[in-house]
Amino acid sequence: MSYTPSPISITVVGVPEDGCLGLTSRASNAVSSARVVAGHPRHLEWFPQFDGLFLDMTQGFATWFNQVIDESEEGDVVVLASGDPLFFGIGTRLLTILDAKELRFIPSQSCAQLAFSRLGLPWHDARFLSCHGRSLDGLTSKLQQGDLFAILTDGKNTPQVIAQHLTHYHETHWTLAVCEQLGGLDERVRRFDVAALACCETEFAPLNVIVAIRGDSQRWGGNGQFAADSSFAKRMPQNGLITKMAVRHLALTSLKISPDDTVWDIGAGSASVAIESGKLCWNGRVFAIESNEQCFESIEENIRCHGTDHVKLVRGKAPVALVDLPQPDAVFVGGSRGEMVAILDMAWQQLKPRGRLVITAVTIDTVTEVYQWAKQHALNINTLLANISQTQPLAHYQRYQAENPIHIFSLEKTPQQDCVGVVNEQ
Template sequence: MMTNIVVIGVPEDGCPGLTSRAVNAVSQARVVAGHPRHRQWFPQFEGPFLDMTQGFSTWLNQVIEESEEGGVAVLASGDPLFFGIGATLLKKLPASELSFIPTLSSAHLAFTRLGLPWHDACYLSCHGRRSSDRDALHGLVARMQQGSLFAMLTDTHNTPRVIARHLQAYGDRHWTLTVCEQLGSPHERITAFSVDDLAQCETVFDPLNMLVAQRGSEARWGGHGQFAGDDSFLKRMPQKGLITKQAVRHLALTALRIQPEQTVWDVGSGSGSIAIEAAKMATRGQVFAVECNPACFDSLQANCFAHGTDNVQLITGSAPGVLSSLSAPNAVFVGGSRGAMAEILSQSWAALQDGGRLVVSAVTMDTVSEVYQWAKANQLPLDAQVINISNTRPLAHYQRYQAENPIHLFSFIDKKVPLYPSNLKMHDSACSRKVQFKERECRNVPTF
């Protein structure tokens, strides 16, 4: 099938690794586009060459313009559909205008060299995340809790050493990190490190490298695991709080219904226990821990490092004032208000994405009344429960129960998208039931 653009994967060893199909596609092209290092393998081509080094945006526009006449061959490294130019072109042009001739991807070559089965591997790209960002590697550690074998693309800013230092800072040292340089070329080099050794390594690696990470321990989230106990959180001193206790915390997280790619607000975060446990669910999303008390800042940050939740961002300021600057949430937990409960609830409710959830904990009768009156004034149905927890305590040679303060937990769901859409269709038969839900568009969250 003839297409306007054929995207050709070029191995680093050039001609020896090229297929006849790839060579013929270039020889028949009207225009060739790509990096000069790939162009050198096709000396027989004498037509126009669009040089990628002139600037990516300019180059991409030229490729798209030339594609209107057809006969364009784009040269790319490895498999162009593996974190490559193929995905970018598919966003700009219909799939019917593109065809692909891949070669072995960098991940394929890396796992082959290391003799590692890679059907369960995960793939991350740190490419293009500049150090001018708030944190170029924000969320990397959280993503890496979800697997045991990773292949990571790096760049000149987010080098293997920078990545190792980020893992080290969050205490995630249980990895063997292997730097695979110039895969497939005569200058190929493969070197394995511990996290600490790579973090201290002064070697300047070739920019064309892939980092393979193999887990050495199942101790996830800093060894605390998911749904950690209260003792795993450093708390503000001299007080023993502020922390939402474990049983209440788990019920609140259940009510929030957090998905991996979602954005979460924890307003009045205190020690950060809700934010941190939410981050263990939103591993491809982001969590904002909003706290205005400076006495809590150090312990909250320390807890994030201890639990390996680098997808939590501390927002130091008072709600509701700071909330307008945050990304729209899918879930909001309010654990403290400093007297501004109605305003916080109104702004949080307004900011929620379609189908989002708002959960509020209340200890005092005054707070319970505020939340109830706010819901009544806004004609919002609520789900409320009183949580009474008693824990065992020693008494001489016996065990007794010690009651904790009762907690009210309020839950609200944004029904801009109905829980059961109006276009739900059910067709019963003797053997099956077919359920069709209306699709809706969700906001994308930048992820690895």
Template sequence: MRQPAVIVIGIGEDGCLGLSSRAYNCIRQSQILVGGQRQLDFFNDYPGRRVVLGKRVKDALESLRDESGDHNIVILASGDPLFYGVGSLAVKIFGAEFCGFIPQPSSMQLAFAAAGLSWSDASCLSVHGRTIEGLCQKMRRLRKVALLTDADNSPVRVALHLMEYSDTQWDAILCENLGSTEERIRHLDLPGLSQLTDVSPLNVLILTRTASWRCPPAFHSEPEEAYARRMPKLGLITKREIRVLSLAALQLHAEDVVWDIGAGSGSVSLEAARIASEGRVFAIECEAESQGYCTDNILKHGADNVRLIAGEAPDALEGLDNPDAVFIGGSKGKLDALIQIVWQRLNPGGRLVINAVTMENVGQTVSTLNGLGLSYDVNLVQIARSSLLAGKYHRYEALNPIHIFSLCKERP
């Protein structure tokens, strides 16, 4: 069998001592050795050309693409190159048929072994070179998580982020310098982790739920009392039953970008964010008082993939990622312009849902949608809730009727 032109070899903190004879022979037979400076330092006597991978890893590998036809290239990577490593990038650049892999145990394997924990039921996530935004939402229903961190999204910052968004039911195991003589394993709670000043940059953070934690339902809608909100009458908030129907009409996917226009207290945004747990929700709100309530609710309910946009649509929509789903709950008299702009920006296959309470907004919505030649469904929803009367009798109290318009932008 012909040896691939590019071999990606996993290497641990013990350097050459941990390499198999096959991996060591591949390095000896290569003409170009690629890796981080820390990894290349294990091979100071290497006779061929050494290429240091810095911040521009992709550019460095692409510069070697032409040379891979005439030279054997070895790329050194930490642990398993195909686990959050450089391996997948090498495949994209050189082609799978020209790449081979010799892995070491991954950092995750080493971490769980050092901690004495099974990892068959663990979820592995990374904030290494990625945004920490949305981490709480991704971990919302997880019991055991192993997390790759970096200098910016350090274990300390992760702890502070979880605490800021009220996601505190975690115990932490900080695994540092795994496989080296300086290996250290520390068991901490989140406040203790957040106060550390001596964390090694080479670490894996294991998080396990506390004994009192219960996994939240896959889908649920909160009563109005769960949200801070403006309080004329029953409070300016989309009622629970209407939220459920509106979210169903949006048909959200996990990675969707969602716009909630006229977000108010943010109840629709927060519940959309639970469904679009890998995506992002933009809550657009122009009233200062409501913005404050929305911010409080985002932090209280751990919705760190919701971003409050303080401003009035449609101007506030400029610069936002194009949406896969849009909910319009308030328009400030600009419903016609909003619908037209939203429909233009909506991604193909995306859905638009409009809640209209007043007869004027119903008429404007129908007029605008018809004027654009769009097909839509509309449901008139009348909800009545039971209420206690005179201590032992129950009666129904009707909520305001509401029209729910829904439509889908067809793919070309």
């Protein structure tokens, strides 16, 4: 049985900033023999021998990309890209449309590879982040996952804007190396601390990458993965409106949060559960829903101090405030302001299949509401009664001081349960 390889529709050539000096003969031959070349005009300047159809991407990306796909049906198309087209590049987008067998990649060195080599830094443990065309929300949470990063910038998220974002979230211990025009004649590499870069008035070249080098081993603003109650600002009275550490940890265990999850914290108070959830779903999103205006300032302060820039305060009362939120993987209900049943109905309906719902209850009334709600809808609910005691000094001795017992209810939504109380029998 003979094997016939799939025809190549598009060859993607990575062009270094020094143009033909860094191009391989394989890349040059691919361009010279192409029927159509597509890319930025500055890349085409390195290929004066090409005299076919050129698709100029400066006309607008969407139009240009559609033209590339249309021309690929006849084959012999070359797309020019910077560096390695599979490193936050056009290659990823092409792979969403075409099979990998229809694509051929001829990369040059990526900007990250060049940056680490210029700085003399081994980069096998480095992580890579792109702020190109993206919100900066979540940047500081992702920075907790490593010690060395390459960060791609753009015209909006410039090195200064990124440094200002880090400053706002108390991530000031990094050394930031701004590497410009790597591989080109105007190449420049400069190191800054976060504060200096945040107020720097230098206009950097559009083609730049930041290498971030950690200078402090502490994570999450120095508060760590599972922070003490004292690290959270709380509205008066200081002992109120926070899910205490022991109960918080039990709740987080039941929520079973994964790195990419979306989490709701309803009745957030000080947002301690939201923030600790954010440390677990560092690549996801968390929404802290709170209607008490006196809590807003404390919540925002806690988000900044813990560096959880992917946690968003939602100012409003549930269940109305839940309507426009993205579908959650996990929901924690720590307060209801008399709307427990309506909140549970909404949360359970919106919860993704295999999602987790966790409720804490202090009063007998709330315990009864939750239990009756689950019973009414024939839902399997797990209940844990936590009786926590903390040591307190008594003269020269230590005694135990009991806290209020707390019920912790947890439910997991099966794939068949597509709404409250309804089981899909098919």
